[in-house]
Amino acid sequence: MTETPNLKIPHGGYVVVGDGRRALVLRNEGHALHLALRVQHVFEAPPNPPTREQGTDRPPRVRQGEHRSAIEQTDWHTIAEERFADEVAAALDRIADAIPALIVVAPPRTLASLRQALSERLKRVVIAEIDKDLTKLSIEEIGRRLTDG
Structure with missing residues (x-):
């Protein structure tokens, strides 16, 4: 599902607004027609230092015949974001x-991680997926952005 202008969030419906480091469950x-979003839970990911500080100094090399090539360095930030989505x-x-209904709001990469991590029974109640980063906005502004399109 994609963004829906004038989204109708039913009474008791949940909205998850996340960005890979922070998530609000509303x-x-x-x-x-008259939203009253309330925070149910706030998730904060632990600090995640730069990848260069988490891995080895240089990526290892692989020999294939006469050719040598570097192995791509692990992206620890992506792994941390996927764990956070889980x-x-x-x-x-x-x-x-x-x-009864779930709306998932996150930037594209986080949205994909959340989509993959949701159980089948949660996937059945998803009524909208919106690829925007709204985590830094107030709860009232999030409500306006969701319902005003």
Whole structure:
């Protein structure tokens, strides 16, 4: 699913707004025409130093016949973001029975990680996936952005 202008978030519907380092789990305690988003949980990823500080100094080399080539260095940030998405999805799965509808809002790479991490029963209640980074906005502004298109 993609962005839906004038999105209707039903009463009790959940919105996950994340960016790979931070995620807000919001619940609509109002109704579809008058949102009242309330924070249910905030996830913060632990500090993640630059990749150059996490791996070896130089990537290892592989010999193939007469040719030598470097192996691509592991992207520790991508791995950390995927683990973070798994953590958020696992927490949502623990309350999946209480989620009648789910909207997932995140930048494209994080959205893909969350999509992959969601359980099948959560995937069935996803009514919209929006590829935007709204994590730094106020709860009221997030609500406006979602419902005003």
